[in-house]
Every structure is written in C-alpha cells, then in structure tokens.
Amino acid sequence: MMSMLAPVRRDRIIAELPQCFHKEAALHSRSSFHPQVTGACQEQRTGTVGRFKISKIIVVGDLSVGKTCLINRFCKDTFDKNYKATIGVDFEMERFEVLGVPFSLQLWDTAGQERFKCIASTYYRGAQAIVIVFDVNDVASLAHTRQWLADALKENDPSNVILFLVGSKKDLSPPAQYSLIERDAIKVAKEMHAEYWAVSSLTGENVREFFFRVASLTFESSVLAELEKSSARKIGDVVRICSADGDLYLTAQRRKSKCCR
Numbered sequence: 201m202m203s204m205l206a207p208v209r210r211d212r213i214i215a216e217l218p219q220c221f222h223k224e225a226a227l228h229s230r231s232s233f234h235p236q237v238t239g240a241c242q243e244q245r246t247g248t249v250g251r252f253k254i255s256k257i258i259v260v261g262d263l264s265v266g267k268t269c270l271i272n273r274f275c276k277d278t279f280d281k282n283y284k285a286t287i288g289v290d291f292e293m294e295r296f297e298v299l300g301v302p303f304s305l306q307l308w309d310t311a312g313q314e315r316f317k318c319i320a321s322t323y324y325r326g327a328q329a330i331v332i333v334f335d336v337n338d339v340a341s342l343a344h345t346r347q348w349l350a351d352a353l354k355e356n357d358p359s360n361v362i363l364f365l366v367g368s369k370k371d372l373s374p375p376a377q378y379s380l381i382e383r384d385a386i387k388v389a390k391e392m393h394a395e396y397w398a399v400s401s402l403t404g405e406n407v408r409e410f411f412f413r414v415a416s417l418t419f420e421s422s423v424l425a426e427l428e429k430s431s432a433r434k435i436g437d438v439v440r441i442c443s444a445d446g447d448l449y450l451t452a453q454r455r456k457s458k459c460c461r
C-alpha cells in the first residue's frame with residue numbers, strides 16, 4: 201500500500217523538533233525530540249506509527265474566527281477574504297515525514313455556528329489533538345474557548361489528547377493591543393494545559409511553524425504511547441510465563457511498577 205503513495209512533499213519533512221511559540225505556555229520546552237522517540241525512529245521501532253496510524257486533529261472555536269482559513273493557508277497556501285460558513289465539518293489530509301517515519305494528520309475543520317454545532321460535535325471523537333481557535337481582536341471569542349474545550353473533551357479522553365490554543369488574525373491587531381490579549385490568552389492556555397500560538401492566515405505568519413509543531417508533538421506522543429504499549433506487552437508475557445515461579449513474578453511486577461512511574 202505505502203509504495204502506491206507519492207513521496208512525502210519535501211516541505212513536509214521534519215528532522216528537528218520545531219520550537220514552541222511562547223515558553224510560558226508550551227506543552228514542553230525541550231529543544232529536541234524525546235530521546236526515546238529519536239531512538240525508536242532510528243531503530244524503526246515505532247509500531248503502528250508510520251504504517252497505518254492516522255492522527256486526527258480537530259479544530260474548534262467560535263464562528264468566523266478563521267478556522268477554515270488557517271487550514272487552507274497551510275494545506276493549500278490560499279487565503280479567501282470572503283466568509284463562507286463551514287456547514288458541519290470538512291477535513292484535509294496532510295502527510296509528513298518525522299525523523300524519517302511517515303506520519304499523517306487528518307485535520308478536521310468544524311463549524312462554529314451554533315446551528316451546525318450538533319452535527320460538528322459528532323465528529324469530535326477520537327481526536328489526538330484539539331486546536332481551539334479564537335480571534336485576537338475579539339475578547340469574547342477567547343472567553344468562549346473554555347466552552348469549546350469542554351465540549352470537545354466530552355467526546356475524548358482528556359488524559360490522551362494534546363491541546364493548542366491559537367489566536368488568529370494577528371495581522372489585524374496593533375502590537376500594543378495584541379500584547380494585552382496575549383497576556384490573557386497565556387493565562388487561559390496555562391489553565392487548560394494547552395500550548396499557545398498566535399498566527400495570521402492572511403500573511404501566513406507562524407502558520408507553517410504551528411502545524412509543524414502540532415505534527416511533531418502528536419508524533420512524539422504517538423510514538424511514546426507505542427513504546428509504552430510494547431513494554432506493557434513484554435511485561436505481560438513475563439508475568440504469564442513465570443507466574444508459577446514466585447521470584448520471577450515479583451521481578452516482573454517490580455519492573456512494571458517502575459515503568460508506570
């Protein structure tokens with residue numbers, strides 16, 4: 201199957217961890233990929249990551265904050281100044297190569313309008329990352345991000361998703377005004393345990409950097425989850441094989457509790 205696909209575009213190759221936007225509200229501020237992830241990629245021990253796994257990313261937020269434009273700027277390098285409401289949902293696929301491993305993101309663009317929300321929310325399930333968008337020129341849209349997050353988390357396992365809070369339309373915000381809302385946005389992002397970004401789909405500022413960061417952090421967490429799964433499997437086997445032998449059983453148990461820490 202893989203050989204039938206065209207090679208990954210050269211501008212979708214990620215060899216180094218892209219940096220966060222703001223150190224105060226970052227998922228982590230390590231300067232490179234987790235060493236276990238780098239090692240697993242070198243030794244091609246990434247399990248389903250790189251083969252069948254496609255990571256689902258949902259993009260939510262008030263109507264007209266610029267969700268569609270953000271996705272279109274990254275996926276198609278286009279910008280439409282006319283507003284067309286998203287009805288229900290739409291999605292785009294993006295293929296990356298991270299540390300030499302193929303990795304695909306499915307980007308789900310959802311409707312912000314109240315009347316389409318119930319259709320859109322049926323697509324929230326199974327997300328690996330949630331991107332909550334607000335308009336940096338509209339404080340109400342920032343206040344509403346908590347509700348968007350709560351709705352998206354109803355359909356997902358909160359301990360298993362990674363969160364991004366994205367301020368859009370930065371081009372329309374004079375620097376002095378922007379820095380005021382940034383202060384509030386960072387506060388909100390920290391409360392949510394989300395990583396904060398500010399972008400402009402009109403100029404393209406930070407759009408590519410943002411999606412590269414999303415792809416990288418989603419990839420990193422997928423590989424770590426795979427590694428955890430395979431070590432849990434190994435421990436399980438030891439327990440099963442040796443359960444007649446008290447000593448070894450204990451060793452396996454001890455290893456297990458060490459891993460969980």
Ligand SMILES: Nc1nc2c(ncn2[C@@H]2O[C@H](COP(=O)(O)OP(=O)(O)OP(=O)(O)O)[C@@H](O)[C@H]2O)c(=O)[nH]1
Pocket residue numbers: 261262263264265266267268269270280281282283284285286287310311312313368369370371372399400401402403
């Ligand atoms: N100046 C500027 N305008 C933007 C930017 N992003 C989006 N817009 C404009 O904002 C309006 C709404 O953008 P959309 O991307 O359609 O908004 P949405 O969040 O997808 O809206 P719904 O589908 O209704 O939820 C459009 O008129 C866009 O041209 C930006 O970065 N800068």
